Amino acid sequence: MAVPVLPCFKHSTFYLTMPASPALRCFRAASFGRLFAVSAVFATFSTIAAPPPEAGDPMPLPMATAQPLSSTAEQIFTQARPRLLQIRTLLIAAQKQSSIGSGFLVGADGFALTNYHVVSQYALEPQTYQLDYLAPDGTRGRLQLHAIDIANDLAVVRLEPSDNADGAQPPRDHFTFNPSAVAGALPKGERLFAMGNPFDLGFTIVEGTYNGLVENSYQPRTHFTGALNPGMSGGPAVTADNRIAGVNVAKQFGGDLVSFLVPAAAAHALVEKARHSEAMSQAGVREAIREQLDAWQSGFFAALQEEGFRAASFGPYRAAESSAAWFNCWARTNSGTSTKLRVLINDASCDTRTALFLANNMSSGQANLSHTYMKSIDLNVLQFATLVSGRMQPSLMFGPRRRYTPQQCYENFLAPDDAHPNRPVLRVTWCARAYRDFPGLYDVAVAAVTQDNSKEALISRLSLTGVSYPNAIAFAERFLNTLEVSR
Amino acid sequence: MIWVEILSRHKELISRSRHAVDSGALSIGRGYDNDVIVDDACVAPQHVLLRRDDRGLWTVEDCDTQNGLFDNRGIRHTRLVLLNGDTLFRIGHTWLRVRSADFPVAPERQLLPPQRLWPWLLLLTVLVFSTAAFEIWSNQIGEFRASLYLMPIVSLLLTLVIWISLWAGLSRLLSGVANFVRHSFIALSGIAVASLFGPLFSWAAFAFSARPLVDYNFAAYWLIFGVTCFYHLRAISPRLLRLKAVIIVALCIAAATVQWLANDPFNLHQGNSANNPYLKDLWPPATRVIAPQAQDHFFRNIEKIKTDLDELRKKEPEGEDMFDMIMGGDD
Numbered sequence: 001m002a003v004p005v006l007p008c009f010k011h012s013t014f015y016l017t018m019p020a021s022p023a024l025r026c027f028r029a030a031s032f033g034r035l036f037a038v039s040a041v042f043a044t045f046s047t048i049a050a051p052p053p054e055a056g057d058p059m060p061l062p063m064a065t066a067q068p069l070s071s072t073a074e075q076i077f078t079q080a081r082p083r084l085l086q087i088r089t090l091l092i093a094a095q096k097q098s099s100i101g102s103g104f105l106v107g108a109d110g111f112a113l114t115n116y117h118v119v120s121q122y123a124l125e126p127q128t129y130q131l132d133y134l135a136p137d138g139t140r141g142r143l144q145l146h147a148i149d150i151a152n153d154l155a156v157v158r159l160e161p162s163d164n165a166d167g168a169q170p171p172r173d174h175f176t177f178n179p180s181a182v183a184g185a186l187p188k189g190e191r192l193f194a195m196g197n198p199f200d201l202g203f204t205i206v207e208g209t210y211n212g213l214v215e216n217s218y219q220p221r222t223h224f225t226g227a228l229n230p231g232m233s234g235g236p237a238v239t240a241d242n243r244i245a246g247v248n249v250a251k252q253f254g255g256d257l258v259s260f261l262v263p264a265a266a267a268h269a270l271v272e273k274a275r276h277s278e279a280m281s282q283a284g285v286r287e288a289i290r291e292q293l294d295a296w297q298s299g300f301f302a303a304l305q306e307e308g309f310r311a312a313s314f315g316p317y318r319a320a321e322s323s324a325a326w327f328n329c330w331a332r333t334n335s336g337t338s339t340k341l342r343v344l345i346n347d348a349s350c351d352t353r354t355a356l357f358l359a360n361n362m363s364s365g366q367a368n369l370s371h372t373y374m375k376s377i378d379l380n381v382l383q384f385a386t387l388v389s390g391r392m393q394p395s396l397m398f399g400p401r402r403r404y405t406p407q408q409c410y411e412n413f414l415a416p417d418d419a420h421p422n423r424p425v426l427r428v429t430w431c432a433r434a435y436r437d438f439p440g441l442y443d444v445a446v447a448a449v450t451q452d453n454s455k456e457a458l459i460s461r462l463s464l465t466g467v468s469y470p471n472a473i474a475f476a477e478r479f480l481n482t483l484e485v486s487r
Numbered sequence: 488m489i490w491v492e493i494l495s496r497h498k499e500l501i502s503r504s505r506h507a508v509d510s511g512a513l514s515i516g517r518g519y520d521n522d523v524i525v526d527d528a529c530v531a532p533q534h535v536l537l538r539r540d541d542r543g544l545w546t547v548e549d550c551d552t553q554n555g556l557f558d559n560r561g562i563r564h565t566r567l568v569l570l571n572g573d574t575l576f577r578i579g580h581t582w583l584r585v586r587s588a589d590f591p592v593a594p595e596r597q598l599l600p601p602q603r604l605w606p607w608l609l610l611l612t613v614l615v616f617s618t619a620a621f622e623i624w625s626n627q628i629g630e631f632r633a634s635l636y637l638m639p640i641v642s643l644l645l646t647l648v649i650w651i652s653l654w655a656g657l658s659r660l661l662s663g664v665a666n667f668v669r670h671s672f673i674a675l676s677g678i679a680v681a682s683l684f685g686p687l688f689s690w691a692a693f694a695f696s697a698r699p700l701v702d703y704n705f706a707a708y709w710l711i712f713g714v715t716c717f718y719h720l721r722a723i724s725p726r727l728l729r730l731k732a733v734i735i736v737a738l739c740i741a742a743a744t745v746q747w748l749a750n751d752p753f754n755l756h757q758g759n760s761a762n763n764p765y766l767k768d769l770w771p772p773a774t775r776v777i778a779p780q781a782q783d784h785f786f787r788n789i790e791k792i793k794t795d796l797d798e799l800r801k802k803e804p805e806g807e808d809m810f811d812m813i814m815g816g817d818d
Contacts, residue, residue, distance in 0.1 A: 340630055381771040382625035389769045400811060401804040408762040408795050410788045413779035425779045429764050430789050434796040451772040469793045
């Protein structure tokens with residue numbers, strides 16, 4: 001099934017790389033690739049998706065031919081089947097699915113766990129979308145949203161009681177958590193089984209390997225080596241004893257079987273928190289996202305300050321790079337690409353791998369620092385100025401207008417002062433936009449270009465998404481104050 | 488002796504249309520038995536009689552024709568007294584006036600030495616094309632390619648040729664002389680000024696942090712365009728200069744307004760347009776004139792951006808969303 005993955009690429013490219021500068025985008029595409037969320041969107045794959053199974057139809061069991069290796073999977077799936085859900089977001093006006101994902105029951109009283117990104121449309125716009133489930137036995141119904149965890153991309157939903165049972169639900173078969181997975185003590189190499197409904201093709205089970213937490217990631221993510229596909233988001237990943245070890249969430253674009261789970265600890269914590277909660281209102285959801293995002297960015301920037309910065313040298317310039325291990329850095333040079341090189345260009349770019357999904361085309365919680373050093377080989381001063389002009393333009397912030405305010409910018413030349421005598425004159429452009437739904441949170445992009453030499457320059461860029469204004473200013477100030485030149 | 492002068496429909500004297508008549512009374516019409524023959528199909532064979540009255544003034548009398556006799560204001564007369572040599576009358580489509588030999592004429596104008604525009608033309612051509620080449624050269628950050636220079640220069644040349652030919656053709660049509668050299672001179676001067684102003688504005692915006700020079704430079708371009716057009720029109724005919732100036736000013740103001748409005752809806756949706764980045768072109772740092780900003784001042788301005796954003800957040804977004812248009816509104 002190589003083809004159906006492709007439509008989701010276009011969709012998810014924007015979700016994860018939107019705030020990055022254009023230069024960086026190519027950069028990452030070439031060297032690192034992209035993560036993308038494992039959810040499918042109707043419009044992009046409808047031609048491939050099979051029609052939803054009719055109620056009562058027997059679900060075809062995958063891997064029906066029993067082999068020694070698959071016997072465990074067969075047992076697990078048979079046992080897990082009644083606990084699985086397909087979660088559909090329906091456009092109310094059309095009564096057609098707008099996106100699909102998976103989920104699983106975690107309580108006898110109808111509580112189920114899924115990804116936040118599976119329910120995000122309904123969570124933010126309940127007047128436009130409704131949230132339905134489809135169980136493997138063909139039963140359907142509405143879902144209520146009870147709790148969300150933006151940082152871990154989790155949501156707790158509850159099956160609405162059916163009409164004929166006068167409010168009381170029959171106890172439901174459900175999953176329990178694997179205690180050693182919750183404690184983070186699973187050994188690397190442990191066999192895991194991920195379940196879900198990829199591309200609306202029917203519930204499936206996939207064998208894979210637990211590979212511990214992703215290294216150097218600020219947000220804990222479990223590295224799962226197995227084939228997760230769009231539509232399986234929010235499905236469970238269980239150990240051989242059929243207990244939860246994680247929640248399917250994303251896969252690495254361009255990787256082979258490199259997939260990610262939300263660690264069991266976060267999932268367990270949210271389920272416990274939601275156990276006695278009421279259904280959330282739209283305003284409640286927005287407030288919860290705002291609070292969580294605000295708390296997350298406070299923690300993130302506090303951690304960033306704590307980790308500190310180290311100076312990186314670019315010719316005569318010194319600029320700050322974060323010492324935090326969760327910054328993923330790449331370098332690139334044009335040296336050696338041509339025998340008639342007219343200018344030397346060295347790029348260094350660092351970003352946090354993870355992004356927090358808020359809505360389609362709206363992700364947050366990213367930080368990106370990049371430095372481009374340019375030195376003329378035989379460009380004259382005017383030509384060099386042209387080159388610098390072309391590369392210093394602030395990155396255009398693109399996104400739906402109902403989610404973000406227009407960007408507002410300020411630009412000027414910044415002087416060195418007594419506190420920073422070694423800082424060259426800088427041309428700084430500061431652009432920011434506010435989140436319409438979440439007051440107090442902003443996306444900020446800063447571009448600074450040194451103005452001390454006519455044939456040599458350093459362009460430093462900083463981009464932060466989902467940040468409070470004071471944090472953005474503090475970070476930018478630090479960023480600008482550490483730019484130095486030694487001549 | 489008097490002179491009967493036949494004028495064009497625009498009331499201008501046509502060459503070889505002046506008739507000397509040496510009698511106390513004379514007839515004007517299409518027939519060959521008239522003293523003055525008028526070749527106009529709407530004029531009767533004998534249309535009017537011209538004679539001197541008791542006071543010595545010339546009077547015109549309609550010979551009971553179908554199309555009649557009209558004065559300068561278009562009023563029909565059977566008899567019209569010509570008060571002086573500037574009183575016009577019309578028969579059919581033809582305007583006429585009568586002047587006696589003692590009609591005063593303006594003193595002679597000073598003869599201007601022939602203007603030698605050719606050297607200037609050559610100088611301007613060199614200036615315009617070397618400025619264009621210099622601009623391409625200063626933007627050339629890759630390897631040299633002849634096409635990089637040839638394409639813009641050839642298109643500039645073509646534009647100039649078309650522009651000058653249009654004006655010369657118009658000039659030939661309206662005033663009988665193409666005046667190619669003068670029109671070339673005017674067009675080249677306009678382009679030269681514009682091509683010097685462009686970089687000058689860009690540099691001044693950089694050197695002085697002068698944002699209006701970038702935001703409103705189109706006004707300067709329209710001004711240069713208007714002045715050039717005015718000189719072209721003046722070269723065609725020096726009459727009605729004030730009216731021509733008014734028309735050109737009005738058209739240029741309209742064009743500049745349209746351009747301003749065309750940019751403005753974009754700015755409206757972008758929030759405060761004064762908060763958009765403006766400096767597209769950096770110049771060598773050594774050419775900066777004014778001092779850079781102090782850090783606290785800089786960050787105070789950044790704080791202001793937050794206030795603007797919080798205001799914008801309260802406003803509903805309006806109009807089509809470019810993002811949805813491009814991404815298909817997938818949300």
